Each structure stands twice: as C-alpha cells, then as structure tokens.
Amino acid sequence: MCGIAFVLGSNGPSERSNIWSELCELNTKRGPDAQNSHSVPIGQDSTGNEVQMVFFGAVLHLRGKENVPQPLVDERKDVLCWNGEIFGGIEVKPEENDTQMLMRELEQINEIEDDWSDSQVLDVLQRIEGPYSIVFWQASTARLWFARDCLGRRSLLWHKPTEFDDSFYLSSVSSSPNITENGNFWEEVPADGVYCIHIDKLIGSSGTNSISDCISHFQWRHPDDSSDGYSSRFLALPFSKVNPDVPETLTTEDIAVPEDFVPAISDEMDRAIDELHSVLGDSVRRRVIDVPNHISRETTKVAILFSGGLDCLCLAALVDSYLPHDQNIDLLNVAFENPRINQNKKTPANYDVPDRKTGRASVQELRNIAPHRTWNFVEIDVPYEEAMRCRQQIIDRIVPLDTVMDLSIAMAFWFAARGEGIINQSDGKEEQYHSKARVLLSGLGADEQLGGYSRHREAYRQGGWHQMIKELQVDIDRISSRNMGRDDRIISDHGKEVRFPFLSTDVVRWMCATRCDLKMDMRYPRGVGEKLLLRHLCRRLGMHQASRNWKRAIQFGAKTAKMTGETRKEKGQQKLA
Structure with missing residues (x-):
C-alpha cells in the first residue's frame, strides 16, 4: 500500500507549493517506509512556460522481502505509482513485490501501434484481482493512465483545472480545505473505468486543449449488458449482475419461528x-x-x-x-x-x-x-x-x-x-x-x-x-x-x-x-x-x-x-x- 500524489502543470508544483507540500506530507503518513519523487518535463505551454509532471510515492511495505520505493521508473522512462495489492490475475510469489511484478507486466506491452498498446494496458488492469489505485506514465505513447479498481477499494482523488494557469492533481488523500480555499477543489476519481490523458494532445502546437478534451474513458460494464454492445472503450467487469432467478415455489408469506430457530439445510x-x-x-x-x-x-x-x-x-x-x-x-x-x-x-x-x-x-x-x-x-x-x-x-x-x-x-x-x-x-x-x-x-x-x-x-x-x-x-x-x-x-x-x-x-x-x-x-x-x-x-x-x-x-x-x-x-x- 502507498500514498500517491501527482501534479501536471506549468513549472510543476511551484505555483501551488503549499498544496503540493501538504499532499506529500499527508501521503507520507500513509506510506512511512519510503518516499520519493520523479519529474518528467513534457514541453511548453502556449505562453512558453515549461510544463512538467511530478510523481510522488510513499510506501507502506506489505509485499515481498524488500521495501521497493516508488515511483518506479524503467529503462523506457515509464513511471509507475501503485497503491494496491495483487491477490490474483498476475502471479506474485510471497517473496516478490507486486509493484515490481506489475511494472514487469507493463514493460511487455507492444509499442508499435497506439490502439494495440492501449488494449494491452487495459488487459493488464482487467486481469488484476485486488484493490488498487494507479498512476502510470507510458512514455512511448505519451499517455498518462490512472484508475481505481472496479469496486473502488483504494482512494484516488483528482482536481481538474478550473483556470488557464491551474494544475491537474491526483492524490490518495486531499489537502486541507484551508489550503485550497475551495470546498469543491477535490473530487473522487469515479471507480467506473480507466482514464487516460493524451499528453501529446494537451501539449500540442496550439496548446489550447483542456484536460477534459484530452481524456479518454474506458468504462466498466457488466458482461451481461449486451444491449449496449461492446467496443474497445468498454471493459468487462469480473462479475455479473445479481442473479434474478427465484424458484416458482417460493412464497412471500412471513414465517413465524421460535427464538432459537435454525432453518433446515437442504x-x-x-x-x-x-x-x-x-x-x-x-x-x-x-x-x-x-x-x-x-x-x-x-x-x-x-x-x-x-x-x-x-x-x-x-x-x-x-x-x-x-x-x-x-x-x-x-x-x-x-x-x-x-x-x-x-x-x-x-x-x-x-x-x-x-x-x-x-x-x-x-x-x-x-x-x-x-x-x-x-x-x-x-x-x-x-x-x-x-x-x-x-x-x-x-x-x-x-x-x-x-x-x-x-x-x-x-x-x-x-x-x-x-x-x-x-x-x-x-x-x-x-x-x-x-x-x-x-x-x-x-x-x-x-x-x-x-x-x-x-x-x-x-x-x-x-x-x-x-x-x-x-x-x-x-x-x-x-x-x-x-x-x-x-x-x-x-x-x-x-x-x-x-x-x-x-x-x-x-x-x-x-x-x-x-x-x-x-x-x-x-x-x-x-x-x-x-x-x-x-x-x-x-x-x-x-x-x-x-x-x-x-x-x-x-x-x-x-x-x-x-x-x-x-x-x-x-x-x-x-x-x-
């Protein structure tokens, strides 16, 4: 388990340093065993200011023999912040760390075609049995992926920019209201799918695209929701809807029983x-x-x-x-x-x-x-x-x-x-x-x-x-x-x-x-x-x-x-x- 903080904006977190410093401090309480940060410059905005992403991870060591600091950065310059546990879908031996095993799975993704690469990222996340929130920078495709598992068992909040010079934030926990001066500054990332920001569209030649314009949303759907059809933008939930069948012989009449009654077991x-x-x-x-x-x-x-x-x-x-x-x-x-x-x-x-x-x-x-x-x-x-x-x-x-x-x-x-x-x-x-x-x-x-x-x-x-x-x-x-x-x-x-x-x-x-x-x-x-x-x-x-x-x-x-x-x-x- 860990705490995750992320900011995307001009000059990184400096414009709201009080927010960023508090996010790092609060996430450190969640992950007291190791803390680290990693910056990724991604270009300039329309006014010529440097735009960068800053990742922060704080680790609570609960898997594997060794404590593995985050964020993880591989040879391809991909960056992973992982707050979760892998209990199935991807093999993690008792002596292994699940963050490293997940990064290994993500490193196998084919870089040739963007759509194919997207489907491979989604396939990895769909296979995981366990609670998680994730922030993953895929350098080769200039995509930032983030999500909570389909039951939302781990926290992930976001702040979407409301002003031209505002920053985009993700965090496991919110900063204090007196820091943000806005009771609606933070919202929970919905556990309704996987989100992806196309950074190349955000930092393009015009530089005028908003965060919302550059987000793709791959939604969870029940596998028995066939009426909507399926496409690459839909992800199949790992469970169906509640079984609607009821035996015809069942009544709805109340059954009076003594205090210590135990129903018979068929x-x-x-x-x-x-x-x-x-x-x-x-x-x-x-x-x-x-x-x-x-x-x-x-x-x-x-x-x-x-x-x-x-x-x-x-x-x-x-x-x-x-x-x-x-x-x-x-x-x-x-x-x-x-x-x-x-x-x-x-x-x-x-x-x-x-x-x-x-x-x-x-x-x-x-x-x-x-x-x-x-x-x-x-x-x-x-x-x-x-x-x-x-x-x-x-x-x-x-x-x-x-x-x-x-x-x-x-x-x-x-x-x-x-x-x-x-x-x-x-x-x-x-x-x-x-x-x-x-x-x-x-x-x-x-x-x-x-x-x-x-x-x-x-x-x-x-x-x-x-x-x-x-x-x-x-x-x-x-x-x-x-x-x-x-x-x-x-x-x-x-x-x-x-x-x-x-x-x-x-x-x-x-x-x-x-x-x-x-x-x-x-x-x-x-x-x-x-x-x-x-x-x-x-x-x-x-x-x-x-x-x-x-x-x-x-x-x-x-x-x-x-x-x-x-x-x-x-x-x-x-x-x-």
Whole structure:
C-alpha cells in the first residue's frame, strides 16, 4: 500500500507549493517506509512556460522481502505509482513485490501501434484481482493512465483545472480545505473505468486543449449488458449482475419461528455453504498469509475491525485457519463516551455500548473454538474530549465526502485503526496496549451482498423477491462511491491498510451468481432471514450464539453518532457545518 500524489502543470508544483507540500506530507503518513519523487518535463505551454509532471510515492511495505520505493521508473522512462495489492490475475510469489511484478507486466506491452498498446494496458488492469489505485506514465505513447479498481477499494482523488494557469492533481488523500480555499477543489476519481490523458494532445502546437478534451474513458460494464454492445472503450467487469432467478415455489408469506430457530439445510443449501466457505476462505487466506515482519516475530501482523457481529466474527474464524498458531490476532473494538449521559463528570464514563457487549460475547466464542490462539480483544475507549480534539482532522481526511453520517462512521474507523486501548488479562488486570498490526480486515461488503440492511427487508416487504434483488444490485453498484475511498483514507491515516475479504472480485462473482433465496430469506424474522447463508457458515465454524446477531450500524453500535452532533432533527445525510 502507498500514498500517491501527482501534479501536471506549468513549472510543476511551484505555483501551488503549499498544496503540493501538504499532499506529500499527508501521503507520507500513509506510506512511512519510503518516499520519493520523479519529474518528467513534457514541453511548453502556449505562453512558453515549461510544463512538467511530478510523481510522488510513499510506501507502506506489505509485499515481498524488500521495501521497493516508488515511483518506479524503467529503462523506457515509464513511471509507475501503485497503491494496491495483487491477490490474483498476475502471479506474485510471497517473496516478490507486486509493484515490481506489475511494472514487469507493463514493460511487455507492444509499442508499435497506439490502439494495440492501449488494449494491452487495459488487459493488464482487467486481469488484476485486488484493490488498487494507479498512476502510470507510458512514455512511448505519451499517455498518462490512472484508475481505481472496479469496486473502488483504494482512494484516488483528482482536481481538474478550473483556470488557464491551474494544475491537474491526483492524490490518495486531499489537502486541507484551508489550503485550497475551495470546498469543491477535490473530487473522487469515479471507480467506473480507466482514464487516460493524451499528453501529446494537451501539449500540442496550439496548446489550447483542456484536460477534459484530452481524456479518454474506458468504462466498466457488466458482461451481461449486451444491449449496449461492446467496443474497445468498454471493459468487462469480473462479475455479473445479481442473479434474478427465484424458484416458482417460493412464497412471500412471513414465517413465524421460535427464538432459537435454525432453518433446515437442504442439499442445495449445504453445497452453497461449502462453496461460500471455500471462496471466502481463499479470499481471507490470500490477504493474510504473506504479511512481512517489520519489528519482531512477536509483533501482531493482522488485526480485525471487530464489533462482534456476524461478518467480522466469521472473518476471524477463517483467519485462524490460515495463520500459524503462534501469531496473535488483534480484535479492535471501539466505544465512545456519551456526553449526554455523563455531563457533570461525577461518575466514570460508561463504555458498555452495544458493540462492546457483543464483542465480549463473540471473542469468548472464538476462544472456545480456537483456544490455541491468543486473541487480543483491544477495548478502545474514546472520551468525548478526545473525539472533539481529533474531529477536524477526521473531517479533513473524509474530503470530498462531507455528511454527518460520513463523519460518524469515519470517527469509529479512525480511532479503531489507531489501535490504542486496553486488554483485560485473565487475572482481571488491565494492560495498556497499542496494536502495531499493519493489515486490518473489515467485513464491509457482506451486508450489501447478503441482504443485511433494513432497506433490503423493506424492499422485500414492498415488492417481494424481485424488488429486493433490485435493491441488492443498487447497493453493489454504488459501493465504491458510498464507502470505499472514505474508509481507505481514514484507516491509512495511521500507516495501516484495510483489506476487504467479502469484496474480493472472486467472492463478488460467486455471490452475484448464487440465487438470492440461498443467501437470504426475508420470510423469516430479523436475526434469522437476513444473511441466512453467512449464519449457516458461522454455525458450521462452531459459533452458534453469534449466528443470531443482527446488523447494527457502527455509528450506533459504537455510539459515534453522539460525537457528531447528530440529533433526531439532524439526519445522517445532512452536510457538516
């Protein structure tokens, strides 16, 4: 993982040196292990000023034996800034660095014909299974390529020039609003395709073309969208749309069940459980098996954002299957003080929020099924004053997102990723603890694909199975714009990387292809019908109590909604003041 900054303009970054210096500083927080920059002069503008591109890379070393500084520059003067992980599509051995392997693939591209060269670049990016954002200068064709993966799992922002002498910027994280003096300065690069700037058109004889005039956009499309036809400007997504099939025998009548009811497992459901176990397990395995040691063998390398809910608990059990038993696993559980309850400070703050209670119960189930493992249940308590002290920094990191809900979710992730808390020892004593794990796993993506949100149940109530399927498709289509870039910017602010096993494209492909009645069944009540398939997997992994947990949004489970000023009158989608 790394931080990327890029500027294209007259005299490079000098005209807005305050912006550039802050971008380099903030991206260095994301990649503390190595930083470097590289400049490429590309000609003169119409007024005779020198135009250049400047690349900056800051590396968090998580792949291969050796730390590989960025940007990478090859013999052809191609330049690569890579913020991502290659878990499939291009072979990367445990001792190899994926940035070097990607550059090797790009070096094989034929330079003879521009169109053929374009298709080869696109083919390389389409083959990658894993999260990424990329900036790649192809010197032979004078093309600047940049993109986020099709699910938007890594952040990339852009600023397109609004004035004649303004510069074009790309960055993993935004500069502060007081630096840019413009709340709309930064936008997220849409995760809807691959973008290419034709520099030869931008710096031509006339020099009057705008950036927008010189950008090609190669869009992602579902492979089953045959009505639009395909051309060289379309890229096939690695997964189809949500399977619309529903067995004719299924009704929409509610099914009343006792409290401890477990739906029967048919042969078809049994196969689906096995398949989910296999594909999700492989996704987890690829994300945890080769994280390098940085401090000592005793240092915990993997942590889980742990509310105690169904999604993160299943991930924890699967991680246990693939990590050596002598490696500890940190379970990061965050709770916030409620200032409305303890206004006079006469009693100690109470951090027994819903996620803390669920987390304690769930870690006990983990210890029961995996007693060989040291599970560090890290209780991260956040006093109101500390939350307010860090509030503006968190707001700056979520830019360009700016709603009350964005802040409440980001605040929980920011403090959880920081990892400063306590561990309760077996003798009852508390130990101060700071998680040094650089790889954090998140269960994000499970609710969107398995019907975990209340809106899925409401869609089913309003229009049955087919209306619910439409709602699932909407959630998958918009996940990149709602969650992913924000969460990456927040967690990476601590020099850590978040990985999403439920959003492996292999898992998404399997989920989309599997019939919805095997994944969820809203005829059953809450705590049974939503995420039905994952509940079955949870029980198969040995955790029966947690299999009955239901979805609770993190801002309510950790009580961060109380930190953002959100009231009944101030809704989550309102803009921050």
